[in-house]
Amino acid sequence: MTDTIEKLRGELLTAVSDTNDLATLEEVRVAALGKKGRITALMKELGAMTPDERKAAGQRLNVLKDEVAAALDTRKVMFEQAALNARLASESMDVSLPVRPEAKGSIHPISQTIAEIAAIFGEMGFELAEGPDIEDDFHNFTALNFPPGHPAREMHDTFFLPPDGDGNRYLLRTHTSPVQIRTMMSQKPPIRVIIPGRTYRCDYDMTHTPMFHQVELLVIDTESSMAHLRGCLQEFVRTFFGIDDLTTRFRPSFFPFTEPSAEMDIGCSRQGGELKLGNHGDWLEILGCGMVHPNVIKACGLDPDVYQGFAAGMGIERIAMLKYGIPDLRTFFESDLRWLRHYGFAALDVPSVTGGLAR
Numbered sequence: 271m272t273d274t275i276e277k278l279r280g281e282l283l284t285a286v287s288d289t290n291d292l293a294t295l296e297e298v299r300v301a302a303l304g305k306k307g308r309i310t311a312l313m314k315e316l317g318a319m320t321p322d323e324r325k326a327a328g329q330r331l332n333v334l335k336d337e338v339a340a341a342l343d344t345r346k347v348m349f350e351q352a353a354l355n356a357r358l359a360s361e362s363m364d365v366s367l368p369v370r371p372e373a374k375g376s377i378h379p380i381s382q383t384i385a386e387i388a389a390i391f392g393e394m395g396f397e398l399a400e401g402p403d404i405e406d407d408f409h410n411f412t413a414l415n416f417p418p419g420h421p422a423r424e425m426h427d428t429f430f431l432p433p434d435g436d437g438n439r440y441l442l443r444t445h446t447s448p449v450q451i452r453t454m455m456s457q458k459p460p461i462r463v464i465i466p467g468r469t470y471r472c473d474y475d476m477t478h479t480p481m482f483h484q485v486e487l488l489v490i491d492t493e494s495s496m497a498h499l500r501g502c503l504q505e506f507v508r509t510f511f512g513i514d515d516l517t518t519r520f521r522p523s524f525f526p527f528t529e530p531s532a533e534m535d536i537g538c539s540r541q542g543g544e545l546k547l548g549n550h551g552d553w554l555e556i557l558g559c560g561m562v563h564p565n566v567i568k569a570c571g572l573d574p575d576v577y578q579g580f581a582a583g584m585g586i587e588r589i590a591m592l593k594y595g596i597p598d599l600r601t602f603f604e605s606d607l608r609w610l611r612h613y614g615f616a617a618l619d620v621p622s623v624t625g626g627l628a629r
């Protein structure tokens with residue numbers, strides 16, 4: 271038996287190392303270790319031996335079996351690695367190749383503006399948050415301190431969906447503020463987020479489209495103040511518009527979800543019918559903001575005696591129009607290729623505060 275095993279060992283290991291692919295390797299495995307394989311056949315002979323012979327031969331056969339199995343495994347891994355390397359080589363792509371001259375794609379000014387906003391607030395330590403376009407009454411109004419029947423609900427020109435069987439009134443969110451609620455209910459303070467997204471109102475003219483974009487700002491901790499709000503927003507408009515000394519002005523206003531509420535203006539001039547940003551004595555309204563109302567904090571299950579913070583909301587189309595000199599809001603959504611070619615941005619031009627925003 272010893273000689274047979276030794277001979278078989280030599281044959282099988284040679285057979286393994288002679289294989290050139292996974293299929294033949296599998297044949298070798300079956301011929302050695304399969305049900306009718308040669309090692310298996312020898313195992314079956316053990317039954318006819320005396321106990322002593324069986325013990326000695328059995329041990330040797332087991333060693334042989336392990337050795338052949340290990341050789342098969344090593345070779346298999348080698349073939350698989352080679353196959354993977356070949357595939358990686360054949361599917362590789364040279365990302366340093368120049369853009370093909372006929373490439374037509376460009377980044378829409380809305381996407382570009384959102385990326386710029388994210389880059390600026392990202393530098394200040396804000397994170398990105400998102401919420402659904404289809405909202406319920408609670409998140410869009412009630413939790414934001416709009417009392418039932420309050421005229422502000424109607425002012426929003428809401429698109430309502432037909433009520434479902436349980437009487438729930440779903441709607442297309444009229445602002446990004448409901449995501450303030452979702453964020454406060456799912457994250458623990460300190461919270462520092464910006465929330466860009468689509469919003470909807472039933473309105474259509476030069477300055478209104480039924481779908482538009484807003485970005486919301488929310489900070490919740492134990493001591494954020496109106497002064498921090500002003501600092502953040504001023505830093506934002508200066509970086510975004512690329513005017514280092516751009517002045518801001520805060521006017522008292524009203525929103526149900528903030529107290530006190532304010533509107534922020536930036537300096538501009540309208541001389542000769544042309545709007546120009548900068549410190550020229552005139553003012554342009556740009557966003558709404560304020561300290562988050564204690565009722566809103568309470569509605570999210572947080573203690574308003576412990577937590578406070580500020581929020582702001584602004585229209586993305588509006589600031590994109592101002593920055594890039596786009597005169598008509600409706601053109602954003604007409605998918606006119608000539609417009610996109612003119613106002614679009616190069617796909618690889620990712621904005622960053624240090625690397626540069628588009629100017």
Ligand code: DAH
Pocket residue numbers: 444445446447486487525528557558559560581582583584
């Ligand atoms: N949600 C408001 C709107 O669409 C905008 C707004 C104003 C958002 C003040 C805020 C804020 O977070 O503090 O008209």
